[in-house]
Amino acid sequence: MKTLLALVLAVFAPLALAAGAGPKLEASHTNIEDTASLQRGARLFVNYCMGCHSLGYLRYSRMAEDLGLSEEQVMQNLNFTGAKFGERMVSAMDPADATAWIGAAAPDLTLTARAKLGGPDWVYTYLKSFYADESRPLGWNNTVLPGASMPNPLWEMQGIQRAVYAGEGGQIDRLEVATPGSLSPEQFDQVARDITAFLQYAAEPSRLQRESVGVWVILFLAFFTLMAWLLKQEYWRDVH
Ligand code: HEC
Known part of the structure; x- marks a missing residue:
């Protein structure tokens, strides 16, 4: 726990200092x-x-x-x-x-x-x-x-x-x-x-595009997950 705390401090303290300086x-x-x-x-x-x-x-x-x-x-x-x-x-x-x-x-x-x-x-x-x-x-x-x-x-x-x-x-x-x-x-x-x-x-400029592409990527992944799940159901039906 202590090491974790020290690690967190070591990482974030310089950031806080940098932010505070400006x-x-x-x-x-x-x-x-x-x-x-x-x-x-x-x-x-x-x-x-x-x-x-x-x-x-x-x-x-x-x-x-x-x-x-x-x-x-x-x-x-x-x-x-x-x-x-x-x-x-x-x-x-x-x-x-x-x-x-x-x-x-x-x-x-x-x-x-x-x-x-x-x-x-x-x-x-x-x-x-x-x-x-x-x-x-x-x-x-x-x-x-x-x-x-x-x-x-x-x-x-x-x-x-x-x-x-x-x-x-x-x-x-x-x-x-x-x-x-x-x-x-x-x-x-x-x-x-x-x-x-x-x-x-x-x-x-590409950020506008990237963010709209992002939505389609998420939709695709959701669709793909559904497909994978249906396929698994199909395979396991034979096994059972
Ligand atoms: C009369 C000329 C002039 C006009 C008009 C002008 N600027 Fe500047 N701007 C400068 C100069 C010269 C600097 C450099 C300042 C310095 O480092 O002392 C600067 C610096 C800056 C910086 C900081 C850049 C950096 O890397 O430090 C920003 C941001 C900026 N201007 C934005 C704008 C915006 C937005 C406008 C319009 C609303 C504008 N300026 C209009 C001359 C101008």
Whole structure:
């Protein structure tokens, strides 16, 4: 029993430490089977993020197929770079220009929702954690990625948050909206959730397919079990 306990501790304690070390993340509650949410997320992404970020491993055509959109819908509403339908979703921003203007190149986001510790919850909380900070070059900071070069792309919807400190010169206790945006906090949560869901999809497009194949696999196994059982009944009838 003691050895078992020690083993469990040895395995999980580092995980708990690793989880505790990062910023506190909010649950994103994304649902990548909600196609409407993915479609809204795609629209938000091309409008608010793709000026700087690419999804260099995702093709417009693949996105159209997976999100139930026609070639025409995608080319008219979701493609502003002049790329062809079969091409990858690459930002028009030159990384060198980005470094000159923002101070850093915007990383490719295709795999981000999978690569980050916390996954989608990290992306979701990051999008909600921008606050005004005069000491930063572009006037923005972020509690999930302190010192981030990215300015808040969604501030018109979210409003401008400011940091509330715990005591004099203390840590940031929480963020509060100082200047309201065009959306309510709940509506803005949905915006952040839709973008996160879309990035989660982009990180693993085959997951949609795999999950629908999974249902058929289970049905097949159930059917096969029934067949095997009937066959056994048949054989044993002769033996008895
Ligand atoms: C003005 C350019 C710009 C826009 C617009 C922009 N970003 Fe960024 N983003 C950046 C830069 C630059 C970084 C790198 C920040 C750093 O490391 O300091 C970044 C970092 C990130 C990261 C962290 C990536 C990592 O691997 O650490 C995520 C996630 C992200 N952006 C998501 C978004 C989303 C979603 C949008 C749209 C709602 C968006 N960004 C819009 C410039 C931008």
